[in-house]
Amino acid sequence: MTMINNIKRISAALAVLCCVSSCNSDFLQIYPETSLNEGNFYKSDEDLVALVNGCYIALRDMEKRDHWNISELKSDVLIQQRSSSAGDFNTARLDEVNAGSDNISLTNFWNISYRGIYNCNKALSVLESNVYEWTNQALKNRSVGEVRFLRALYYFNLVRQYGGVPLVTQPVTGAEAVDIKRASVQDVYDLIISDLQAAQTAFAQAQAVHANGRAGLEAANGLLGKVYLTLRDYDSALAQLKKVIDSGKHRLLDDYAEVFNPARKDFVETIFSVQYSEAAADLSNQYIFFNAPYRSQGEVTKRPNIALSLAGNMAPSTELIRAFSDGDKRKDVSIAFWYGLDWDNEMRNLPYCAKYKSPQTAALNWCGDNFPILRYSDILLMYAEALNLSGRTAEAVPYVQMVRQRAGLNNDLSTLSQSELDRLIEDERMREFCFENQRWYDLVRRGRALEVMRAQGKDMAEIQLLAAIPSEQILINKLDQNPGY
Amino acid sequence: MGQYVLNNEIVSTAAVSLFNPNLGWEESAQYDLGIETSFFNGKIDLTADIYHRKSVNMLLNDVIPAITGFNSQLVNKGSVRNRGVEIGLNIRPIERELVWETGFNIAFNRNKVLSTNQNGDRILSGNMDGRATNVTIVGKPIGQFYGFILDGVYSQADIDNPAVPKYNGATAGYPKYRDLNGDGIVSEILDYTDLGSPHPDFIYGMTNRWRYKNFDLALNLNGQVGGYIMNGMRQTIDNLQGFFNIGKEWVNRWRSDENPGDGIHALGPNAVHRVNDKLWLEKASYLRITNITLGYQLPVKPQFVKSIRAYVTVQNLLTLTDYTGANPEGQAANQNNTLVPGYDNATYPLARTASFGLNFQF
Numbered sequence: 001m002t003m004i005n006n007i008k009r010i011s012a013a014l015a016v017l018c019c020v021s022s023c024n025s026d027f028l029q030i031y032p033e034t035s036l037n038e039g040n041f042y043k044s045d046e047d048l049v050a051l052v053n054g055c056y057i058a059l060r061d062m063e064k065r066d067h068w069n070i071s072e073l074k075s076d077v078l079i080q081q082r083s084s085s086a087g088d089f090n091t092a093r094l095d096e097v098n099a100g101s102d103n104i105s106l107t108n109f110w111n112i113s114y115r116g117i118y119n120c121n122k123a124l125s126v127l128e129s130n131v132y133e134w135t136n137q138a139l140k141n142r143s144v145g146e147v148r149f150l151r152a153l154y155y156f157n158l159v160r161q162y163g164g165v166p167l168v169t170q171p172v173t174g175a176e177a178v179d180i181k182r183a184s185v186q187d188v189y190d191l192i193i194s195d196l197q198a199a200q201t202a203f204a205q206a207q208a209v210h211a212n213g214r215a216g217l218e219a220a221n222g223l224l225g226k227v228y229l230t231l232r233d234y235d236s237a238l239a240q241l242k243k244v245i246d247s248g249k250h251r252l253l254d255d256y257a258e259v260f261n262p263a264r265k266d267f268v269e270t271i272f273s274v275q276y277s278e279a280a281a282d283l284s285n286q287y288i289f290f291n292a293p294y295r296s297q298g299e300v301t302k303r304p305n306i307a308l309s310l311a312g313n314m315a316p317s318t319e320l321i322r323a324f325s326d327g328d329k330r331k332d333v334s335i336a337f338w339y340g341l342d343w344d345n346e347m348r349n350l351p352y353c354a355k356y357k358s359p360q361t362a363a364l365n366w367c368g369d370n371f372p373i374l375r376y377s378d379i380l381l382m383y384a385e386a387l388n389l390s391g392r393t394a395e396a397v398p399y400v401q402m403v404r405q406r407a408g409l410n411n412d413l414s415t416l417s418q419s420e421l422d423r424l425i426e427d428e429r430m431r432e433f434c435f436e437n438q439r440w441y442d443l444v445r446r447g448r449a450l451e452v453m454r455a456q457g458k459d460m461a462e463i464q465l466l467a468a469i470p471s472e473q474i475l476i477n478k479l480d481q482n483p484g485y
Numbered sequence: 486m487g488q489y490v491l492n493n494e495i496v497s498t499a500a501v502s503l504f505n506p507n508l509g510w511e512e513s514a515q516y517d518l519g520i521e522t523s524f525f526n527g528k529i530d531l532t533a534d535i536y537h538r539k540s541v542n543m544l545l546n547d548v549i550p551a552i553t554g555f556n557s558q559l560v561n562k563g564s565v566r567n568r569g570v571e572i573g574l575n576i577r578p579i580e581r582e583l584v585w586e587t588g589f590n591i592a593f594n595r596n597k598v599l600s601t602n603q604n605g606d607r608i609l610s611g612n613m614d615g616r617a618t619n620v621t622i623v624g625k626p627i628g629q630f631y632g633f634i635l636d637g638v639y640s641q642a643d644i645d646n647p648a649v650p651k652y653n654g655a656t657a658g659y660p661k662y663r664d665l666n667g668d669g670i671v672s673e674i675l676d677y678t679d680l681g682s683p684h685p686d687f688i689y690g691m692t693n694r695w696r697y698k699n700f701d702l703a704l705n706l707n708g709q710v711g712g713y714i715m716n717g718m719r720q721t722i723d724n725l726q727g728f729f730n731i732g733k734e735w736v737n738r739w740r741s742d743e744n745p746g747d748g749i750h751a752l753g754p755n756a757v758h759r760v761n762d763k764l765w766l767e768k769a770s771y772l773r774i775t776n777i778t779l780g781y782q783l784p785v786k787p788q789f790v791k792s793i794r795a796y797v798t799v800q801n802l803l804t805l806t807d808y809t810g811a812n813p814e815g816q817a818a819n820q821n822n823t824l825v826p827g828y829d830n831a832t833y834p835l836a837r838t839a840s841f842g843l844n845f846q847f
């Protein structure tokens with residue numbers, strides 16, 4: 001009888017294969033939270049704050065790995081080991097600067113960015129409607145500022161990666177989305193700037209409720225400065241960056257290493273960072289686990305129970321290691337070495353990114369280092385760059401000096417010409433911000449990417465200055481691809 | 486509800502999602518025609534069923550542009566037709582001192598997707614290293630395998646010849662895939678196609694019972710013919726990454742243009758190999774002896790006992806199949822997802838159990 005039953009069961013399963021009833025859990029699992037009725041859901045300030053908190057999640061998710069792959073790994077500071085057995089082909093193509101429209105990191109980054117934008121749009125539509133009367137008006141202002149800031153940040157990353165992208169500023173349905181095509185680069189930047197200006201206005205009326213980890217006024221000022229610098233509008237950049245400097249709220253830490261100390265998270269030099277925690281897998285990052293040399297087992301990660309199958313295929317480049325002069329205190333904070341077996345079974349001193357640490361207490365690969373988005377040294381170096389490029393070289397020098405002195409470098413820069421200082425600032429940014437997803441954008445905005453990448457031996461095509469639009473979106477959203485892909 | 490953390494302090498987040506207020510019940514209309522009859526004084530019983538079922542307003546994950554914030558949305562727009570034949574036979578060919586009863590059944594089912602969303606977009610499903618493994622296309626059965634057509638291995642001449650379509654980063658020895666859309670570049674998704682059906686042509690089963698004097702013997706079989714299964718275990722580990730034990734076929738891998746091997750096993754990095762292609766597709770046909778039992782009625786028995794029977798039984802004695810994974814039926818329960826049929830993601834093997842026993846009847 002067992003057999004007959006089995007056969008019946010199999011036949012039945014096949015016969016009804018496609019006629020799954022509406023309670024199949026797989027169909028529903030993406031969809032559990034939607035039955036809330038918005039009309040009566042938002043009952044307190046906390047409910048709306050929770051809605052705004054959700055706007056940070058996409059940022060947290062993209063910075064775990066995908067953004068790293070398409071910016072830091074793609075730049076000259078990291079290299080991926082290439083052999084027939086090592087490494088992931090997708091990341092290898094990013095490292096070689098020849099990723100196409102099917103690259104999974106580029107696809108993920110697109111999807112996660114728009115998930116974040118959707119969350120912002122949704123939150124904004126609620127904040128701007130009158131479904132709820134806030135008890136604490138400052139909290140409302142802070143919330144508006146955060147959402148506007150985050151939407152600007154998502155679009156700023158998108159436009160720097162892909163060029164003009166579809167501009168979505170309110171929740172849209174699938175049917176509506178098909179008709180939304182790529183906007184011009186200028187239109188995207190216009191939205192970014194208006195969002196950041198709105199964030200500044202809102203944050204200015206929310207100073208009393210600012211909290212560590214949240215975006216705030218100085219983050220909006222600093223990011224707007226970076227946007228203007230990217231657009232080469234130096235006067236506007238200087239005006240925004242000066243606000244951060246004059247606010248007195250942030251300063252350089254005396255010890256560069258303390259910026260990256262997960263046991264005592266920094267909110268003094270760090271103006272805005274993605275927040276991670278060891279409390280849960282979702283909340284954590286795995287930086288040390290994909291940076292540790294592949295055969296180092298637990299010697300680097302301190303977690304020998306965690307397999308390093310995808311680790312160690314990326315390493316700081318020789319160019320980066322050589323860029324640090326003797327006595328530069330940032331070198332040992334940024335790069336460490338592990339002596340052991342390489343992929344080809346040779347013993348070597350293998351460099352790895354050491355800015356992000358092994359877990360403090362978590363037993364698994366859950367790390368809590370925050371990932372910096374905007375630091376005070378970034379403000380100083382951007383300010384110096386904008387001054388210098390505005391012909392105010394002598395005024396720029398002290399800001400560069402501040403960053404260098406903290407790193408233990410005291411040589412006199414006053415004799416440098418404008419172009420020499422400009423180049424020094426570029427290199428200084430590489431030393432200061434390696435492994436912080438800055439280098440690729442620096443090279444592109446300064447028009448130096450082709451030169452630098454080719455000097456490193458990468459056969460970079462000019463089309464790679466913009467990333468390929470993910471193929472799935474070419475098919476489904478009927479978007480135009482960037483030229484050359 | 487999700488979570489975010491602010492300076493080590495966990496805060497809750499309100500999750501929001503697209504919602505579709507128009508979701509309703511799916512409906513299906515079914516026509517059945519069946520007969521039940523017996524011949525030769527009940528020596529042969531026959532049951533046969535023909536059915537035709539059309540399901541409409543099926544819930545499915547409509548593919549939508551990612552700029553909505555989502556890649557799919559639950560809608561009520563799918564329709565699928567299933568039709569098939571099921572035949573069952575029970576026969577008692579010998580009923581003398583030796584008794585033999587046997588049953589045979591066979592089932593054919595054909596399903597075809599009639600519609601998806603208003604644009605007729607295909608639905609992608611499954612996940613292998615971030616890639617879809619199955620595709621549901623209007624006009625075809627649900628959940629066809631989805632991937633590249635493997636055309637061999639690139640030679641140096643291929644690499645040097647710009648007329649041969651390639652993916653970025655390809656070098657001699659890497660797998661050669663077909664550029665289906667003809668744009669000159671081999672791209673995942675854009676050049677993916679339907680690789681074959683996970684659905685069997687038919688499934689069947691057979692039961693037998695023999696009795697002779699004090700002995701009884703039962704033998705049950707089942708199996709399927711046709712259909713492919715994607716061996717997710719091999720897809721994951723059977724590569725040259727260096728971590729895993731691999732198949733002996735890799736002895737014949739590409740080594741150089743002079744020594745190109747079997748033309749299938751390439752020398753690329755593992756991520757290329759994890760792409761869906763025919764390398765991981767295997768035939769799912771099988772025949773299994775699901776149960777064999779031999780019993781013996783003891784001729785002597787104590788008082789108060791009606792009978793004593795000693796038996797030995799073996800479950801899952803033998804499976805005849807070309808499939809190299811643990812269980813060719815892996816597809817039946819795979820990933821709990823109707824849209825991912827036939828993807829065997831390391832299904833747990835069936836245990837073979839042998840038991841010996843005594844039956845007392847009072």
